Amino acid sequence: MIRALYTGTTGMRVQQHKMDYIGNNIANVSTIGYKRSTPNFKETLYDIMENRPAEAGAAPLVGNGVRVASVRTYFTQGSLTQTNNSLDMALEGPGFFAIDIGEDQATYIRSGNFKLSRLDNGDARLDNWEGYPVLNEYGQPFYFEAQTQEDDILVNQDGTVYSRDQYGAYTYEGRLGIYNFQDPDTLQRVRGSYFIATEDSGPPLQAVGTRVLQRWLEQSNVDMSQEMTDLIMAQRVYQLNSRVVQAADEMEKQANSLRG
Amino acid sequence: MLRGLYTAATGMIHQRNKLNTIANNMSNTNTRGYKKDDVVSQSFRDELLYRMGGQAGTSPRRIGPLNHGVYADRVITYFQDGPLQQTNLATDVALQGNGFFTILRDGQEYYTRDGTFKVNNEGILVTMEGHQVVGQYGPIEVGQADFEIDSQGNVWQWGNFINRLQLVNFEDPTLLEKIGDNLFANNNPGANPIIDFEGQVLQGYAEGSNVELVEEMTDLIVVQRSYEANQRILQMMDSTLEKAVNQVGSV
Numbered sequence: 275m276i277r278a279l280y281t282g283t284t285g286m287r288v289q290q291h292k293m294d295y296i297g298n299n300i301a302n303v304s305t306i307g308y309k310r311s312t313p314n315f316k317e318t319l320y321d322i323m324e325n326r327p328a329e330a331g332a333a334p335l336v337g338n339g340v341r342v343a344s345v346r347t348y349f350t351q352g353s354l355t356q357t358n359n360s361l362d363m364a365l366e367g368p369g370f371f372a373i374d375i376g377e378d379q380a381t382y383i384r385s386g387n388f389k390l391s392r393l394d395n396g397d398a399r400l401d402n403w404e405g406y407p408v409l410n411e412y413g414q415p416f417y418f419e420a421q422t423q424e425d426d427i428l429v430n431q432d433g434t435v436y437s438r439d440q441y442g443a444y445t446y447e448g449r450l451g452i453y454n455f456q457d458p459d460t461l462q463r464v465r466g467s468y469f470i471a472t473e474d475s476g477p478p479l480q481a482v483g484t485r486v487l488q489r490w491l492e493q494s495n496v497d498m499s500q501e502m503t504d505l506i507m508a509q510r511v512y513q514l515n516s517r518v519v520q521a522a523d524e525m526e527k528q529a530n531s532l533r534g
Numbered sequence: 535m536l537r538g539l540y541t542a543a544t545g546m547i548h549q550r551n552k553l554n555t556i557a558n559n560m561s562n563t564n565t566r567g568y569k570k571d572d573v574v575s576q577s578f579r580d581e582l583l584y585r586m587g588g589q590a591g592t593s594p595r596r597i598g599p600l601n602h603g604v605y606a607d608r609v610i611t612y613f614q615d616g617p618l619q620q621t622n623l624a625t626d627v628a629l630q631g632n633g634f635f636t637i638l639r640d641g642q643e644y645y646t647r648d649g650t651f652k653v654n655n656e657g658i659l660v661t662m663e664g665h666q667v668v669g670q671y672g673p674i675e676v677g678q679a680d681f682e683i684d685s686q687g688n689v690w691q692w693g694n695f696i697n698r699l700q701l702v703n704f705e706d707p708t709l710l711e712k713i714g715d716n717l718f719a720n721n722n723p724g725a726n727p728i729i730d731f732e733g734q735v736l737q738g739y740a741e742g743s744n745v746e747l748v749e750e751m752t753d754l755i756v757v758q759r760s761y762e763a764n765q766r767i768l769q770m771m772d773s774t775l776e777k778a779v780n781q782v783g784s785v
Contacts, residue, residue: 276550317716334608340564343662343715
């Protein structure tokens, strides 16, 4: 069979993958802390175009199409917006908040829309918006006295957390665990937007120079104009590759009808 | 007559090979650093035709040269720069002008135009698949901190020079062999020595594929129609042969 039929199919397939990623990015254009990702393509193997006798010299090579080789997540800073909620926090600089979502190991997330949850014993705990505890630099949750309100909590840019009692005095409660990884591209996604460390990503490291901004949220870093341009491109390339498949089919048909 | 059948068939085979190459170009329209291929055709060697026979004693009459069709002589890779796209990632590096990055894979040096890199868990600059990007002074260790690459390929960190990308160019880049994964191999270093890279390095950019869609589309049409034409000729000869076999001599 004609090789172009399969080559064209690989072209269509990778553009379909690209489209999936674009769709996911666009769907998350207003997700707090979302990081856009996009696939990288590579050529597949080359092999000999046709067999020919040795004296004819080296046979020319022909490629077999394209494949998705890797996915790049852009861990670049999203834009920051101010909110009125004292438990909205944004990271400025690289790094993640540590959250305990009940997996074997700590998970990491970029979005910092937190809240206070009331425990059965009346105490309060700092949770993320899904109700999982936010961890401090020693991997422990933050617990507060029963009367602590959201506005009583003060977070400094270095991640240190203080609570205010009814007399207006501040108590040190610990420091937010903010971690970074040598190779964040190899972090594994779990339950949607959480990450866990892998062997390739290296162990979590205390993020240096990353600031915590209270009453701010980090928006998604998806750029609509970029996504739309990519979408148009992906669609056109998909179309063109389908033309190749059509042409290959047409030619096969002609070969088939040689003895019409 | 029978000779013509084969000539037309070589035409069809050749157009099919060309289509395969066009298909590979088109599927790599979005592949970073891809360089388009083109098939160069070559006709089979000419033969001189003589008419033999006739009356005894007459010398054969010369008719003229003839060849038996066409084949793919070689595939040429076009090394023109692809379009640059800004990505703002420090680990995306693009080259302008002729030249290549050097990549170490399985202990072997390969060359690429695809500068989609990352920093691995040992703080070394690698490709997205984890193959080392070769620097002039060994692996490029940047750690977790920011780094800058200037237009000459020098890598700087906190104002200090730490390494330089090993950028190469070749006397005849068309002799490089594509091995897939956006890599080129130099199989014959003796015949194709490395020369200095004279282009520019751009950090925060990615070089797209240099496939020109309009060109490929036009080529596709040409290929399809030439294939069709060759097929028609084959059919025509077949029907002529059929007449000769079945009708000539029947009363």
